[in-house]
Amino acid sequence: MKKRLLLVEDDVMNKKVIKLILERKGDFEVLLSEDPLEIFSLARSNEVDILLVDISLTNSFLDGKEVNGIRISRILKDDPLTSLIPIIITTAHAMKGDCERFLQESGADGYISKPIEDIPRFVGKVNEVLRNSSNRGAS
Template sequence: MATVLLVEDDPVNARVFDKVLRRRGGFEVFHSQNVEQILQLAQGHEVDVILLDVSLSQSTFRGEAVDGIRIAQLLKENPKSNSIPIILVTAHAMRGDREAFLAQSGADGYIAKPVVDHEDMVNQVRQVLPQSLQEPQ
């Protein structure tokens, strides 16, 4: 069973995404906004994919506020975590946002909020997983 790390600061979105990922996707879901913990889980390959909100209101790293773009950069810069797929999940959905965010972050995918097509979200997560984890268990 693939494990998804959900980095989302809105409790309602977190509950909905968790339910969708577990029920429709058959994924194990872990939720955190703690940047140190996120980096540790990724570097230890304890997660298979990361769903990362771009606008995080409470996340800090080394005393500074960080957003999802910066967290993605930290993960992609580190050889211990750069192979883990990251999908940005954001309400920033203006023309050009997708391309700009993907280029800035190095992320592997982008999902616009509000997420109305839950099956598409699950399929996007499956598509970035290694082949051996793409089929539901």
């Protein structure tokens, strides 16, 4: 069965290209959402196997306030119902030190910087994170 991946991304073009890459190169079923409440409910109802979350989310609001991917990831990780779902941060914020900081702040399981330079490696990374977490979940 295809793994279900929830892509949280605000840029129209990036949304499209990443979805295509994951579908065509990685055999994922890609869901799209930018609405935090929808994301949380999807995660809680075990609808998704893995999340790919962008950091700058200009269209995502929670209680009327802008939220970014780090916050969404943190909320999911802090919720016992969703804390086991693997999350990968994908962002064009790729300055030195960003990776460590984002991982620490978000509690996410992986970090992939944009632009995606090597598609197989990108897909491999997603699969790896997914595998690691399912191993953990099983043990």
